[in-house]
Amino acid sequence: MLLTAGSAAHGDWRGLLLSGLAAAAAGAVLLLCWRFAGTGFGDVRMAALGGLGLGHATHQGLWLAFVAFTVITVTQAVISLMRSGDRQTTFPYGPALAVGFLLAATL
Template identity: 75%
Template sequence: MDAVWLGVVVAAVVTGAAATPVLLARGLAQLARRDAASRGLGLAGALGGIAAGTAAVAVAQRTGIWELAPVLLLWGCALVTAACCDAVTQRIPTALVRQAGVLTCALLTVALAVHGDWPGLALSGVAAMASGLTLLLCWRFAGAGFGDVRLATLGGLGLGHATPRGLLLAFAAFTVITVTQAVVTVMRGGDRRSTIPYGPALTVGFLLAAAA
């Protein structure tokens, strides 16, 4: 079993590292910002893909539902792609996030239905609605973009088996990253009207919440 588990981990991280830069190029093309591509951004995407693969396998191992690994790998790579796009353009590729959301929802439903994990499926839906509504409030009152609302809804789909520890870690990471971005923005001459990309903080939070 250990050898099988190791093989799944290797396959997931290699696939994540290879797939995310491809998705990133697609996302930048959808935003008409191919000029924003760089070697550093591609490396960040690959590392994020590795993190997505690790998170996907961690959830599959914890739940014993190995069909979740490829579904959550897709989910995680889409989150990382959107975060990288947001980091360099402050925009999130709507089409990519929507497509990933539809595909993740469909595959997640099949994987969990096969195992009769209806509570996990229901919690995934609740988490998606809760995170989407939370960012909708941030869009209305805290300057978040509507792309962040879509990204949060996608992110919530992967939290059907999140633990309280993972959620606390996710909240802490999101807070630290967001505050750090705000401080750096102010130090560079920005003010309270300056915008910051929420995508990276959201993505780190969702991956931690799912995996921990």
């Protein structure tokens, strides 16, 4: 809400549009993951709200965030499988999302 108000107040319509598109894309992807892979609602909300700030992220920050998210998620999956889990074992995406958003926002 504050990002929207700030972008509108400064006339940064491109940033506002990019932020909205990033939020919609992140929310849509994780909504699909929730529907078909059992991702929880907290993760979906975090993705949608975190996507609001990605309209101002750099390409390098986004790539590093994507790599960090992928590494953390794969590591969690491998650890779950090593602890006698199976393909239906759930694990939280929240930590990986938080690290990804923080990296993208700060770089």
